[in-house]
Amino acid sequence: MINSILLYIGSGLIIVWGIAHIFPTKSIVKGFGEISKDNKHIIKMEWIAEGITLIFIGTLVVFVTIFGNITTLIPQIVFWFSSAMLVIMAILSSFTGARVPVIPMKLCPVIKTLVAILFLIGSLLQV
Numbered sequence: 492m493i494n495s496i497l498l499y500i501g502s503g504l505i506i507v508w509g510i511a512h513i514f515p516t517k518s519i520v521k522g523f524g525e526i527s528k529d530n531k532h533i534i535k536m537e538w539i540a541e542g543i544t545l546i547f548i549g550t551l552v553v554f555v556t557i558f559g560n561i562t563t564l565i566p567q568i569v570f571w572f573s574s575a576m577l578v579i580m581a582i583l584s585s586f587t588g589a590r591v592p593v594i595p596m597k598l599c600p601v602i603k604t605l606v607a608i609l610f611l612i613g614s615l616l617q618v
Contacts, residue, residue, distance in 0.1 A: 509545030
């Protein structure tokens with residue numbers, strides 16, 4: 492039971508964080524100032540792609556938790572790979588976006604790592 496709760500908390504957190512990436516996209520692109528239209532499209536695409544990826548990871552974990560026996564191998568693999576992807580994204584964020592003075596950008600690797608830990612603990616607890 493506690494394992495499912497941890498998985499749901501992590502999923503909810505990363506879904507909300509993914510949604511938070513999508514809504515400010517226009518203002519994020521404007522923040523780059525005068526850049527080419529092509530660069531604006533690339534930034535917009537990458538910003539939205541990260542948000543969608545985070546939403547997908549959270550949603551996948553929710554569905555596997557709801558519809559699968561989370562103590563069997565396949566759901567465990569989903570949780571582990573989701574955790575791994577979040578850690579990889581956190582490392583990328585640490586070397587890129589988190590180096591700017593914007594607080595949400597600095598929080599990004601922390602939130603991704605926290606959710607990865609919640610997923611791992613939730614997958615390992617056999618309660």
